[in-house]
Amino acid sequence: ADGRKKIHTTFPDGGEMVEEYDEKTDVLLVRKVRKPTKVGKEGEWVFEVGQAVEGAFDPYSDIMRASSSNPIFLRKDTPEHFQWRIRNLPYPADVYSVSVDHEKQEIVVRTSNKKYFKRIQVPDLPRHDLKFKDELLSWKHQHSTLIISYRKPPEILKGEQEALREAERSAVKM
Structure with missing residues (x-):
């Protein structure tokens, strides 16, 4: 969707990671991670790469803006x-x-x-x-x-290539 490939990974501790890549260039556009809270609820998404889409300013509900x-x-x-x-x-x-x-x-x-x-x-x-x-x-x-x-470092480049190959193999084609 939108020219992006999405890879959703879940971890044994309940954490999640979502990565979005450009379909043509395989460049990482967004990586967000969340871990469960201490009481077991879903935590907030933390953006490691890219940034959250910011909504438009609403003068009725947004009191202050940076x-x-x-x-x-x-x-x-x-x-x-x-x-x-x-x-x-x-x-x-x-x-x-x-x-x-x-x-x-x-x-x-x-x-x-x-x-x-x-x-x-x-x-x-x-x-x-x-x-x-x-x-x-x-x-x-x-x-x-x-x-x-x-x-x-070369270890990270190799790991990224392996992750992309694995994602291609396990991707659902529509």
Whole structure:
């Protein structure tokens, strides 16, 4: 539907993961995960890749709305990289610092003017029992958008290809 392939995975602990791929390019567009709550109810969907479709503003029920000039954070992977985009960051490129916190296994984004700080987790790495490597991290700033890329390790590329092949084999053709 809509040029997308959907793969729905359920886990023994009751958790679920839904992935949506572009039918033509096999690029991951959305990955959302939910785990059951402590009392056994379905938890909220957490978007790891992509973002939830935001409904239109309703002035009768929506009392407040976030400013459109606030930084907007989203993950959008490419076939070779994990990629995050932070829009609405108007500072010059030399203000930004992007590094790896090896102790907490996170990417850290900060500005020298102390106006923005963000820790980015990559749940794909612990799933494959991998650690961050500094040389795989790169970033650039253009058009008020900070683009952070982390090259996917070979183990993850291989796992993604196997998952896609398995999904193709088990897909229901209509």
